[in-house]
Amino acid sequence: MDASPPIEPLPSEPARTSPASDLDRAVAELGDKARAFARMPPLEKAALLRSLLPRIAAAAEEQVNVACRAKGLDPASPQAGEEWLAGPAAVLANTRLLAESLEAIAARGRPDLPKATLRDDDRAEVLIAPRGLHEKALYSGIECKVIFEAGLHPKEVPGAQAAFYRQGEPEGGVSLILGAGNVASIAPMDALYKLFVEGRVAIVKMSPVNAYLTPALEQAFAPLISLGFLRIVQGGGEEGAYLVDHPGVSDVHLTGSALTHDLLVWGPPGAERDRRIGANDPVLKKPITSELGNVSPIVVMPYLYSTGELWAQARNVASQVANNASFNCNAGKMLVLPRGWTQKEAFLAMIQKALAAVPPRKAYYPGAQQRWEHLTDERDGVITLGAPRPADGKLPWTIIRDLDPANAEEALFTTEPFCSILSVVSIGSDDPVAFLAEATRFCNDRLWGTLSCAITIHEAQEEDPTIALALEKAIVELRYGAVALNQWPALVYALASPPWGGHASATLANVQSGLGFVHNTPMLGRIDKAVLRAPLDASPKPAYFLDNKKMRDIGERLTRFAAAPSLGGVASVAMAALRG
Numbered sequence: 001m002d003a004s005p006p007i008e009p010l011p012s013e014p015a016r017t018s019p020a021s022d023l024d025r026a027v028a029e030l031g032d033k034a035r036a037f038a039r040m041p042p043l044e045k046a047a048l049l050r051s052l053l054p055r056i057a058a059a060a061e062e063q064v065n066v067a068c069r070a071k072g073l074d075p076a077s078p079q080a081g082e083e084w085l086a087g088p089a090a091v092l093a094n095t096r097l098l099a100e101s102l103e104a105i106a107a108r109g110r111p112d113l114p115k116a117t118l119r120d121d122d123r124a125e126v127l128i129a130p131r132g133l134h135e136k137a138l139y140s141g142i143e144c145k146v147i148f149e150a151g152l153h154p155k156e157v158p159g160a161q162a163a164f165y166r167q168g169e170p171e172g173g174v175s176l177i178l179g180a181g182n183v184a185s186i187a188p189m190d191a192l193y194k195l196f197v198e199g200r201v202a203i204v205k206m207s208p209v210n211a212y213l214t215p216a217l218e219q220a221f222a223p224l225i226s227l228g229f230l231r232i233v234q235g236g237g238e239e240g241a242y243l244v245d246h247p248g249v250s251d252v253h254l255t256g257s258a259l260t261h262d263l264l265v266w267g268p269p270g271a272e273r274d275r276r277i278g279a280n281d282p283v284l285k286k287p288i289t290s291e292l293g294n295v296s297p298i299v300v301m302p303y304l305y306s307t308g309e310l311w312a313q314a315r316n317v318a319s320q321v322a323n324n325a326s327f328n329c330n331a332g333k334m335l336v337l338p339r340g341w342t343q344k345e346a347f348l349a350m351i352q353k354a355l356a357a358v359p360p361r362k363a364y365y366p367g368a369q370q371r372w373e374h375l376t377d378e379r380d381g382v383i384t385l386g387a388p389r390p391a392d393g394k395l396p397w398t399i400i401r402d403l404d405p406a407n408a409e410e411a412l413f414t415t416e417p418f419c420s421i422l423s424v425v426s427i428g429s430d431d432p433v434a435f436l437a438e439a440t441r442f443c444n445d446r447l448w449g450t451l452s453c454a455i456t457i458h459e460a461q462e463e464d465p466t467i468a469l470a471l472e473k474a475i476v477e478l479r480y481g482a483v484a485l486n487q488w489p490a491l492v493y494a495l496a497s498p499p500w501g502g503h504a505s506a507t508l509a510n511v512q513s514g515l516g517f518v519h520n521t522p523m524l525g526r527i528d529k530a531v532l533r534a535p536l537d538a539s540p541k542p543a544y545f546l547d548n549k550k551m552r553d554i555g556e557r558l559t560r561f562a563a564a565p566s567l568g569g570v571a572s573v574a575m576a577a578l579r580g
Helices: 020-038 042-071 078-085 088-108 132-138 186-196 208-220 222-226 237-244 258-266 271-279 307-326 344-356 368-376 432-446 459-463 465-477 490-495 551-563 567-578
Strands: 124-129 143-148 174-178 201-205 230-233 251-255 288-291 296-300 332-338 382-385 397-403 421-427 452-456 482-485 527-533
Touching: 020 174, 020 201, 020 230, 020 237, 042 078, 042 088, 042 208, 042 222, 042 551, 078 088, 078 551, 088 186, 088 490, 088 551, 132 567, 143 490, 174 186, 174 237, 186 201, 186 208, 186 251, 201 237, 208 222, 208 230, 222 230, 237 258, 251 258, 258 271, 258 288, 296 307, 296 432, 307 332, 307 344, 307 421, 307 452, 332 344, 332 432, 344 382, 344 397, 344 421, 368 397, 368 421, 421 432, 432 465, 459 465, 465 527, 482 490, 490 527, 551 567
Parallel strands: 174 201, 174 251, 201 230, 251 288, 296 332, 296 452, 332 421, 397 421, 452 482, 482 527
Antiparallel strands: 124 143, 143 527, 382 397
């Protein structure tokens, strides 16, 4: 999820590095085990995953505590819930769901999946979450489906599942994972995907920014490490480049910056890079997948919302900005409003009110202050909340209003701030069908990135046949790997079963938010996007909302539920949620 250029580690956290000899040894040990792991029966892999569950749960509290200290949070505060929800809760869900898929492969040849259906636009789609009694009880009102690429018939969906497990005698390989520095679950979940969906052993190079997670991750994943299927190493750009070029590494997965991706794939900027791109002659000859961030849009449909509905969505927007101090690749960054919408000023005032109630957060991610200054200096329409200027290592929540949609030089359309900035642009008109079409074009053609997009829409509009048709057309045409209605697209990430990644329209030369998907526990193929739908004014309050006083309790209880789902676990989470 981290999308800033390569940076030096924080001065207070000296870079931890693994010597080249240790890196060589790690790759060699993994290579020795690659074929055996690739050919391990699915049921044995499922048992291995289930052996991880109690270890991940046991390491969870210390992992959360160390992350909170690094990010300037009180581990006992409600805000510590961010680290529970985006850390062990997500990893445990991912681990358990992969085990269930492998058990299904052993029993029936492929992961369990509801019957795919054909949409009115001739695209196949399938329900991905919630699944089963426990999930349906826990995620009431939320639905996530996967839409497949054009030309795939619903009957062909099962045949596109679990491609690795249809191979006769796979050789496997060593995957290099260049981990992100912002969210604790990213590197382990990327490793789980490479190991158990693609069938390769993995070496994870931690980011210098969150290398402090290493002891907890080594404790949690000790069975994989002891068997020679996983290694966790340290270092910065130099160690990363060494491993990328290592002859024992078969493929690369990067969560980070598009600048880092292009440097690895095409070499330094200049004439030689341009020549290579034109000739489709990358420096990196190995396969590379990636997740590289996004100028994440929140599209608000024109409607006369009630005060309560408007306030719920204002807090939803503010939460997408404030979570993790806005150091998320899917943090809300561009509020796309209909021109002429009568509730615009009321909505923006509510967003300001919600953000103003959140104390400024430590800008722990290196380079944040410089990015903030670069994007806010000498601008009109800049509103700062919580502090007039950066002070004591904290950045104010910042709204930049009234961007010109026709300005081809607007940096905020092409630069992910990766700091505490939300921009606002008004386009189109207050006609819902015309606005949807204009918003789709604007997001696709003017905003950088293809990772995720949010849409706020009233249920009454979804029931209008004309608007509903326009909505479905927009959902398919939006070039994003995840589209979420009325909730933060981060829920697609956290559910673990849906695929997560940039839209398939990206290319190696124009990588946008990256190539390939991760998570994807049903092991689907030929994916176009995941689509999540949720109520406009959800009750109980979503766990990630910035004013949820029980966020930490919910996160801790959801972590226990993810390790071992039960109706009692659902009740425990629900009780905390109702008090939030």
